[in-house]
Amino acid sequence: MSQDKLELIRRAAPGVLPSLLMCDFGDLKSELDRLQQAGTQCLHLDVMDGQFVPNLTYGMPIVEGIRKHSDLPMDVHLMIKDPLAYAKPMIDAGADSLTFHVEAVEDAAQAAREIKSLGACVGVALNPSTPLEALDGCLAEVDMVLVMSVDAGFGGQAFNPIALERLQTLKQSHPDLLLEIDGGINRDTIGQARAAGCDLFVVGSAIFKHQDYSAAIADLNAQMSGGQS
Numbered sequence: 001m002s003q004d005k006l007e008l009i010r011r012a013a014p015g016v017l018p019s020l021l022m023c024d025f026g027d028l029k030s031e032l033d034r035l036q037q038a039g040t041q042c043l044h045l046d047v048m049d050g051q052f053v054p055n056l057t058y059g060m061p062i063v064e065g066i067r068k069h070s071d072l073p074m075d076v077h078l079m080i081k082d083p084l085a086y087a088k089p090m091i092d093a094g095a096d097s098l099t100f101h102v103e104a105v106e107d108a109a110q111a112a113r114e115i116k117s118l119g120a121c122v123g124v125a126l127n128p129s130t131p132l133e134a135l136d137g138c139l140a141e142v143d144m145v146l147v148m149s150v151d152a153g154f155g156g157q158a159f160n161p162i163a164l165e166r167l168q169t170l171k172q173s174h175p176d177l178l179l180e181i182d183g184g185i186n187r188d189t190i191g192q193a194r195a196a197g198c199d200l201f202v203v204g205s206a207i208f209k210h211q212d213y214s215a216a217i218a219d220l221n222a223q224m225s226g227g228q229s
């Protein structure tokens with residue numbers, strides 16, 4: 001089952017995952033329709049608890065609401081203090097992939113095993129200030145690594161290039177892992193991240209600040225492949 005979910009997420013690679021953090025939540029159904037029409041293959045959902053990060057977003061009711069209106073795979077990024085307490089409720093609400101922060105748990109390998117046993121694809125995330133070695137004990141247990149290129153918590157921050165070295169290192173040491181990047185991804189940074197080995201590109205501002213999501217995503221895809229828009 002977790003293998004099927006991994007396959008679902010893998011099918012979106014290489015590709016752009018719109019981060020719903022930046023969307024119009026008052027008009028969520030239209031936003032989902034616009035993203036689907038723009039060719040989105042997978043949605044990225046940012047769950048924040050106001051404790052692990054100084055921002056608060058949403059929980060299971062919104063994830064469930066999105067699931068009712070969209071068949072797209074949902075990649076859920078848990079920026080919360082106690083990811084294991086919410087893993088099953090999030091999966092029941094419709095999450096296909098759950099990513100927890102290595103900084104939030106005592107035993108990342110055990111957390112990954114627990115999430116996988118619930119049937120989801122499992123990812124581990126790390127902030128720019130956390131040493132890459134913090135992942136050493138859990139890489140054999142996860143399907144995906146989310147390399148943060150900003151401090152988790154807010155959209156619209158500047159890209160931190162430390163993420164590029166990390167992607168290169170992980171690609172070399174663990175070529176089978178899915179690699180995802182999140183934060184400050186736009187037409188200037190997406191090509192560098194792809195060249196560093198990244199598979200999935202979470203994008204907020206560089207889609208939602210545009211009126212035309214199709215054009216914005218097409219441009220990001222073109223830049224990702226080193227082409228011109």
Ligand SMILES: O=C(CO)[C@@H](O)[C@H](O)COP(=O)(O)O
Pocket residue numbers: 019021022046077150151152153154155156157182183184185202203204205206
């Ligand atoms: O998880 C986060 C922030 O913690 C992200 O998903 C942001 O929402 C990405 O936004 P941009 O940096 O692309 O504006």
